[in-house]
Amino acid sequence: MFPNGFLWGAAVAANQCEGAWNIGGKKESICDHLTAGSLHKNRRFTSEILADEKYPSHEAVDFYHHYQQDIALLAEMGCKVFRLSIAWSRIFPNGDDETPSEEGLRFYDNVFDECRRYHMEPLVTLSHFEIPHNLVKRYGGFANREVITFFERYAKTVLERYKDKVKYWLTFNEINFGTMPMGNLEVLGIINQEEEEIANPLDDMQLRFQALHHVFLASARAVKAAHEINPDFKVGCMIAHITMYPLTCRPEDLLLQQELDQIINNFCADVQVRGAYPYFAFNYFQKHDLQILFEREDQQILKEGCVDFYSFSYYMSNCVTTEEGHETTMGNLLGGVKNPYLKASEWGWQVDPKGIRYTLNKIYDRYGIPMFVVENGLGAVDEIDGSGEIQDDYRIAYLKEHILEMGRALEDQVDLMGYTVWSAMDLVSSGTGEMKKRYGLIHVDKDDTGNGTLKRTRKKSFYWYRKVIETNGEDLE
Ligand code: BGP
Numbered sequence: 001m002f003p004n005g006f007l008w009g010a011a012v013a014a015n016q017c018e019g020a021w022n023i024g025g026k027k028e029s030i031c032d033h034l035t036a037g038s039l040h041k042n043r044r045f046t047s048e049i050l051a052d053e054k055y056p057s058h059e060a061v062d063f064y065h066h067y068q069q070d071i072a073l074l075a076e077m078g079c080k081v082f083r084l085s086i087a088w089s090r091i092f093p094n095g096d097d098e099t100p101s102e103e104g105l106r107f108y109d110n111v112f113d114e115c116r117r118y119h120m121e122p123l124v125t126l127s128h129f130e131i132p133h134n135l136v137k138r139y140g141g142f143a144n145r146e147v148i149t150f151f152e153r154y155a156k157t158v159l160e161r162y163k164d165k166v167k168y169w170l171t172f173n174e175i176n177f178g179t180m181p182m183g184n185l186e187v188l189g190i191i192n193q194e195e196e197e198i199a200n201p202l203d204d205m206q207l208r209f210q211a212l213h214h215v216f217l218a219s220a221r222a223v224k225a226a227h228e229i230n231p232d233f234k235v236g237c238m239i240a241h242i243t244m245y246p247l248t249c250r251p252e253d254l255l256l257q258q259e260l261d262q263i264i265n266n267f268c269a270d271v272q273v274r275g276a277y278p279y280f281a282f283n284y285f286q287k288h289d290l291q292i293l294f295e296r297e298d299q300q301i302l303k304e305g306c307v308d309f310y311s312f313s314y315y316m317s318n319c320v321t322t323e324e325g326h327e328t329t330m331g332n333l334l335g336g337v338k339n340p341y342l343k344a345s346e347w348g349w350q351v352d353p354k355g356i357r358y359t360l361n362k363i364y365d366r367y368g369i370p371m372f373v374v375e376n377g378l379g380a381v382d383e384i385d386g387s388g389e390i391q392d393d394y395r396i397a398y399l400k401e402h403i404l405e406m407g408r409a410l411e412d413q414v415d416l417m418g419y420t421v422w423s424a425m426d427l428v429s430s431g432t433g434e435m436k437k438r439y440g441l442i443h444v445d446k447d448d449t450g451n452g453t454l455k456r457t458r459k460k461s462f463y464w465y466r467k468v469i470e471t472n473g474e475d476l477e
Contacts, residue, residue, distance in 0.1 A: 001407040002473035007121065007418025009081035010074060010441060010465075011375055013128040013173065015057045016427040018087060020064035025101040027093035028133040030189060031057045034198065036433040036448065039330075039347055042197035043433045045185055047137070054450065056428040056435070061444040062454055063425075067111050069456060073442055074424055075118035077462060078469035082120050083374055083420040084111070085128035085173065088154055095132030095150050096139075100157045108158070112165040122166045123374065123420065125238065126155055126222060128173040129186035129430065141189020142211040148218045155222035156229070163230045170311055170374070171219035174240035176268040178212040180334060186430075188215060199431075209290050216271050217298060220305020236311040236372060237272035241265055241363070242334050243314070243355045247321035257320050264334070266366070273310060273367045275303040309417060310367055313375030314356050314402075316349040317342070332431075347379055347437060353401035360409035360416060370415045376402055377422035379429060379437040382459065390443050390459040399461065399468075400476045407473060421465065425456060441465055 015031035022028070028049070036054040037043035046053060063070055074082055089095065090104035115122045131141060139147050159169070177183035181203035184190040188211040192202040219237070226233045242264055246253035262280045270278040276299065285292060318329060318336025327338040330348030342350040356376070363371055378398040382390050399421060410416055426440035435448050441462045446452030467475050 001410055003410070004472070006416075006472060007081040007123075007372070007420075008469040008473075009079040009083060009120070009123070009418065009420040010077070010424035011083035011123075011420040011422050012063065012085075012424050012427055013125065013130075013430070014063075014085045014087035014090075015060070015128065015130050016423075016430060017060050017063040017425070019058060019060040019062040021055075021058045023064065024090065024107060025093055025103045026087060026090040029057075029087060029089040029130040030133055030136055030185060031129055033133060034433060038432050038434055042199045043431075044195060044197050045191060047191070047194045056433045059450070060428050061425060061446060064107070066454065066456070068114055070425055070442070071111070071114045071118065071120070073456060073458070073462075075120060077441065077466045079120055079424075080469070081123050081168070081418055081420060082115055082424065083123040083125070085125035085130065086158055088127060088130050089132040091158060092132060092150070092154050093134075095135035095147075095154075100154075105157075105161055108162065109165070112162055116165060121168060123168040123170065123372075123418075124158075124162070124166050125170040125173050126158070127151070127171065131189040136189045136191055141191070142214045142218070143188065143190050143207050145214055147189070148214050148221065151218040152221045152225065155218075156225050159222070159226050159229045159233070163233075167233060169226055169233060169235045170238045171222050171235065171272075171307070172215055173238050174313060175212075175215060175219070175237065175272070176239050176264060178208065178215060179263055179267060181208070182334075183212075184208055188212060205288060206290050209285070209292055212268075213292050213294070213298075216268075217301050219272060220275070220301050223305040223307055224301075234308045236309040236374075237269055237307045238374060239265065239269050239310070239312045240332055241312040241314050241359055242332065243317035243352070243359050244336065245317060245319050245339065247319040247323070247326065247337050247339075250322075252322045253320065256322050260320055269310060269363075269367070271302060272305075272307050273369060275306045277302075307369075309370040309372055310363055311372040311374040312359075312363070313422070314359055314373060315376065315422075316345075317352040317355040318350060345378060346381065347432075349379070351378075351398060351401075353398075353405045356402050357405040357409040357412070360406065360414045361412055364414040370417045372417045373406065373419045375420065375422040377439045379439050381436055382426075382438045382443060384443070384457070388457070390457065392459045392461045395441075395459070395461045396464045399465070403468065403473060403476060
């Protein structure tokens with residue numbers, strides 16, 4: 001079912017695991033200004049670091065000081081690939097510095113060397129919600145065209161430095177988040193108020209889509225540079241694929257589904273894979289009275305920066321309808337209408353394994369390039385039992401069903417390069433800032449109050465996944 005050389009692995013992001021937020025020359029990224037929240041309490045951005053607030057990224061699970069142990073555990077699991085991100089502000093602490101921080105560069109040298117020692121391929125995201133805070137404060141984030149240059153400088157620096165250590169790269173994590181108000185802060189670096197809830201920001205749509213255009217250009221420039229620096233590099237886009245179904249077979253629901261799917265899922269990928277804006281984007285801009293400023297060279301830049309593969313996160317699906325009054329549910333970045341045929345996680349994300357087969361076929365049908373599932377997993381409360389073990393059978397069941405359906409998609413003949421479970425070890429939840437919402441195959445002893453020894457413990461899913469990798473996806477029991 002799974003081809004030889006299939007890249008099995010696990011994933012993390014710097015802001016959710018590294019900690020050491022002001023150590024080793026690093027300065028604040030935007031995430032270091034996000035407070036802790038919960039399912040019922042939105043995370044807030046504060047322009048200053050307030051003494052009486054908790055900022056979960058500051059220590060996170062201290063991967064910065066535990067990377068050797070963590071990578072050894074991933075190797076023990078048999079991982080062929082480890083997806084992680086570089087914290088931009090560890091390399092260029094202010095974002096606009098002329099020269100990079102050698103100490104920051106050395107940290108990732110060590111991390112990648114450690115991966116190599118175990119023959120594990122790093123899969124590196126250049127920007128996973130980690131824009132240096134100074135770029136947000138001083139320049140207005142990607143709303144300012146100048147920030148493209150700073151990103152390009154950062155990208156070229158790390159692509160050059162790690163050209164013999166890293167082969168697989170992603171430019172912007174969940175870039176399509178930028179099509180929604182929630183993406184202002186984390187993808188685009190736009191703050192319209194001193195203090196705001198990330199799920200509910202003051203949104204200037206014109207500014208947001210202009211900033212997204214700049215992010216496309218930044219991504220394209222990085223892809224072009226990557227191919228020049230090392231022609232063997234494989235660079236991907238990264239889309240949060242929000243799989244949507246029409247709630248009913250009323251044509252109105254299907255049309256709404258199509259419209260949302262186009263702008264939320266297809267728009268960014270069309271630009272990054274095909275190198276041009278799709279027709280429906282212009283229609284959308286017109287409808288919303290948006291004027292996106294294109295400079296003369298922009299079309300060319302986009303054309304020259306097409307990605308080699310399509311990567312995406314897949315957690316859940318939801319329904320859409322034009323009818324009012326239906327029960328709604330939460331989801332990754334975007335909630336929707338409840339699907340009567342699906343169950344949801346404790347955080348209200350609807351579990352839909354068959355949806356991953358549908359999604360893989362849908363993407364492959366549209367783009368025909370290799371795909372990579374770089375995030376898939378279950379956020380749940382894990383308890384340590386009397387014998388010190390974590391019996392996370394619910395996580396195993398979730399992963400098993402999704403892997404089975406990926407296998408079926410492979411039988412359908414799609415081209416899938418690999419799969420990285422979210423997440424390698426427990427880490428800070430991006431949406432809620434909690435530790436309690438655990439995704440890891442490896443448990444980390446830390447709670448929402450910040451207490452814990454940071455001790456790593458293998459969960460039951462760790463042993464299960466080891467067998468999955470060992471048998472190349474044959475043994476899922
Ligand atoms: C994606 C992010 C990840 C990760 C995941 C789970 O959107 O790329 O960083 O956090 O979602 O989301 P959450 O942590 O909100 O449950």
